[in-house]
Amino acid sequence: MTDDPHPDTVMAAEYVLGLLEGEDLLAARAREASDATFAADVALWQDRLAALLDEIAPQTPREEVWQRIASELDGASDSAEVISLNARIKRWKMATGLAAAAAVAAISLLVLSPSQTPAPVVGPDTIEAAPLAASIPIGDTALRLAVTYLPEREELFVSASGLTADGVHDHELWLDPQDDSPLMSLGVIAPGEERRVALSPEVAAKMADGSPLLLTREPLGGKPPEAAAGPVVAQGRLQKI
Known part of the structure; x- marks a missing residue:
């Protein structure tokens, strides 16, 4: 045991x-x-x-602490882990x-086995590179649409686990830029799936802390060309994490 x-x-x-x-x-x-x-x-x-x-x-931490860490890494083998740690030295100073x-x-509260090592403490990225996330409640259910945006990759990760399709409608996710720009589509939701979405530079530039996300009910396949977005059925806001 x-x-x-x-x-x-x-x-x-x-x-x-x-x-x-x-x-x-x-x-x-x-x-x-x-x-x-x-x-x-x-x-x-x-x-x-x-x-x-x-x-x-x-x-x-005193500056000598960072110097000792750097010295230890310089003398270690050229493994993938050491390369990763070297690359993060500057970000550790922010932590x-x-x-x-x-x-x-x-x-220290965790009971780690000898084969387990705590992950290095990594501080928050710069404001510009901070990931954004939203947890959008679906009606009166316990289900939520989890949305994570990674600025450095201009990618959106959408988890619709637990949601099921009704066979009659699709649901489309939108970004509200909160300026004179129209709503920007972030794609049709795939119920029960987790999807990675690459955003265009125009859409990525509008992703910001506090920006509203809207989920609308649309015909199968998403909003038809030239038609207005369907009724809003759920909404949330992006927040830095």
């Missing part, structure tokens, strides 16, 4: 701490929207870690203060 934590528990903790990136982050967001057990793990970690924030004073201290304290 082993006391090692379940991988989902570790993933939920890392997700709450903001340690996940790229594919791992997208997978966690999709799981939170579609898997009630994983969502409960996320909520549990949010409650557990909230108390730590009241107890940890802001800390700024100071309360967020970094909370991450270290929370990871």
Whole structure:
């Protein structure tokens, strides 16, 4: 018998701490929207870690700490992991203060096996590169449409897990630029699927913190050319994560 934590528990903790990136982050967001057990793990970690924030004073590592890290990496083997760590040294310096201290304290709560190593603490990206996300409630149900936008890739990840098609309508996702521009289509939703959508530069330029997202009911195939968008059935807002 082993006391090692379940991988989902570790993933939920890392997700709450903001340690996940790229594919791992997208997978966690999709799981939170579609898997009630994983969502409960996320909520549990949010409650557990909230108390730590009241107890940890802001800390700024000394410059010699970063120098020692860089020295250790320079002397290590040229593995993929070391290359990745070297590339992130500058971003680690941004991971100071309360967020970094909370991450270290929370990871210490996990019981890791010898083969498991905590992920490096990675600070938030610059404002321009910060991912955006929205969780759009579907009517009075517990279902939600999870939307994540990655600015550096100009890609949208849409998780419609749990949703089912009615065979009569399709639903289309729209961005409201909140200026004189018309609504911009982000594509037709695929019920029960998770899709990656590459955005045009024109649409990507309008993706911003606080921008409304609208879900409309359309004929099969989406809004017909030259026709007005259908009735709004759900809505949410993009927020930095």
